[in-house]
Every structure is written in C-alpha cells, then in structure tokens.
C-alpha cells in the first residue's frame with residue numbers, strides 16, 4: 211500500500227539548519243531557525259536550568275505519570291508569570307493551566323478544543339504568521355482565515371488589521387501574538403492593544419493569545435501587557451504559553467494551555483475538556499522541563515539567576531538590533547533598515563526579497579528564511595560588518 215505514498219518536502223525553516231551545517235564556507239552566518247544564540251553562536255543551557263537539573267537528579271524520587279493536566283505547581287508558577295502574581299483573574303479563580311508538550315502542544319490542544327466545542331467557528335490568523343499555526347489548525351480541521359498584519363512597504367498594518375477584525379463573525383477565534391511577532395518582529399503598542407480589546411469585546415470574539423516569547427521583547431512583565439489586558443477585561447480568553455525560549459528548554463517540550471473563563475465553575479468545565487483532548491493526543495505531558503521550571507521559580511536564588519540571564523539575552527538581542535542598523539550606515543542603508551531597531555524579539559522582517567535572500571545564501575553563505583525573516587540572535591559583533599556588506603551588495 212505504501213507505493214502510493216508521495217514524498218513531501220520537510221519544514222522550510224528547520225531545513226535551513228541542515229543546509230547551514232553542510233555549508234563549508236568559514237564565514238557562514240545562520241540567521242534561520244528561531245533559537246537564541248549567544249555571542250559565540252551557541253544555544254547554551256541556562257545557568258539556573260543546569261543547577262535545577264543537578265538538584266532534580268539528586269532529589270527526584272519517581273518517574274510515574276504526572277496526570278493529563280501536568281504538574282499543578284508548574285501550572286501555578288506559569289499562571290503567576292503570565293497573568294501576574296497579583297492578578298485579579300487569579301484571585302477570582304477563573305484561570306487554569308493545562309501543561310502541554312511545548313507551546314505547539316498547547317496550540318494543538320486549543321485547536322482540538324475549538325473544533326469539538328465551538329463547532330463551525332473559524333480562526334483568524336495574522337498575515338503573515340508562524341507557518342506551524344496553519345499546519346496545526348488545518349490538522350485539527352478548524353477553518354482558517356487571515357487578517358492583514360504587515361503591509362507591502364514592510365510596516366505594521368494596524369489599520370488593515372483592525373478593519374478586518376471589525377468584520378469577523380461573532381464567536382470566531384482570533385489568534386494574537388502576545389509579543390515578539392513571529393515572523394515580523396512588529397508588536398502592538400499599548401494603545402493598539404486597547405483598540406483590539408474593544409473590537410474583540412464588541413464582536414464577541416474569542417482571543418487565543420500565543421505567548422511563546424515572554425521576556426524576549428521588553429521584559430517578563432512588559433511583554434505580558436496585551437495578555438493581561440485581555441484576561442482582565444474579557445470573560446473568556448485562551449492563552450498558549452511556552453518555556454522553550456525564555457527557559458531555553460526547547461527540546462524538553464514545556465508549555466501550557468491557559469483557560470480564562472467567566473467564573474470558577476465554567477473554568478473547571480473547560481479545563482475538564484482539555485484533559486480529554488490531552489489524553490486522546492498523548493495522555494500525559496513530559497515532566498522534566500516542568501520540573502526544572504518549578505525548581506527555578508520556587509527558589510528565590512535560582513529565580514533571580516534565571517531572570518538575570520534572561521535579561522542578558524534580551525539585552526543582547528536589542529543591542530544587536532541597534533548595532534545592525536549602525537553597521538548599515540556606511541552604506542547609506544540605515545534609514546531603509548531603521549525598522550530593525552524598532553522590532554522586538556528574535557525575528558525581523560528585514561524587507562529583503564526572496565531573490566536577495568537566495569543571493570545572500572549562494573554568494574555569502576548567510577542563511578535566513580526566504581520571506582526575508584532574520585533571526586537577529588544569529589548576529590554577533592564579529593559577523594555584523596560582513597552581513598552589512600553582503601546586504602549592501604544584494605540590495606544595490
């Protein structure tokens with residue numbers, strides 16, 4: 211029967227890793243896949259994570275299942291981090307967290323929940339968005355639609371976004387990137403979040419806020435502005451949280467789906483359904499990553515160490531954004547690329563065309579996604595002049 215199976219190409223972003231590894235050019239630069247890199251191009255295990263792991267190795271007493279909702283201590287820790295330690299939503303007991311295999315697992319839980327319990331409701335995704343959003347909601351059988359997000363001049367198209375949101379049918383789901391928009395790097399201002407809230411409320415939409423980069427934009431609290439605004443002012447919100455980036459736990463698959471409901475009773479009902487979806491997909495989530503996060507957040511010392519390292523990472527990225535624009539100054543390109551210093555998170559829509567991206571790869575061994583998305587964390591003071599020179603050559 212397998213003779214009818216066709217081969218399909220792999221993930222375009224993950225494929226860049228392989229292409230980069232094969233390239234023998236000593237000057238090669240990887241601005242592809244979205245993982246954090248330090249000044250030496252490494253993605254290290256964070257200091258507090260190493261420490262927590264050695265404590266776990268010593269103290270862990272069982273590998274038994276942790277249950278479909280995961281570790282309740284992890285749920286509590288993430289609820290405080292996402293919604294704020296003194297959140298009125300938590301005080302009212304109208305939020306809960308269900309642990310999942312990464313943010314991706316949380317998105318799939320949300321997608322299956324929407325398909326089963328909100329029949330006929332579609333989901334609205336930013337154009338552009340992370341390609342896996344399309345795959346996940348397609349696989350779950352949820353009808354997808356787009357709202358504009360980046361215009362032809364490579365600017366945030368907030369007017370276009372708002373105009374489309376105003377026409378979404380009542381009860382549909384709108385996926386919002388909490389911060390560090392993937393792939394563009396364009397985030398909403400506080401005023402713009404307020405406007406989105408008003409439209410969502412007026413039209414009775416259900417926001418699904420994808421929070422994959424908390425702490426990578428302006429800070430752990432600052433990045434949560436939009437999420438908290440929605441949770442505190444609406445009866446119903448879904449949030450997907452990920453510890454892949456901010457704890458550097460990528461392969462440990464550590465995330466959760468948060469439900470905010472009108473009251474504790476309705477929250478418990480929704481939560482009970484999440485456990486069914488989890489059981490049908492993978493039964494129980496993996497436990498190592500969440501155990502690390504609990505170990506860190508429950509220790510004042512480890513938590514302070516973790517926050518310090520996260521701040522170093524964020525400052526490095528934001529510093530690189532400014533240095534990148536400066537490096538383009540000698541070529542008269544600092545105005546054309548000024549948006550790079552304004553964008554937030556790991557990613558920038560540079561504005562480079564697919565053909566220019568191809569030339570950067572073929573002639574300079576500089577790798578980025580063909581949409582012109584660059585992972586800013588792949589830059590370093592050593593390669594900045596080289597990258598700036600190459601960009602100047604391909605845009606001329």
Ligand code: PLP
Pocket residue numbers: 244311312313314315340392420422452453454460464465
């Ligand atoms: N959402 C967005 C926008 C992302 O960019 C990512 C990942 O990189 C995720 C969710 C989920 O990541 P993970 O499943 O690794 O936690």
Ligand code: TYF
Pocket residue numbers: 221223224242243244245340342392
């Ligand atoms: O957008 C990125 O680069 C990250 C990492 O299938 C990623 O979100 C990319 C592709 C993928 C899974 C993770």
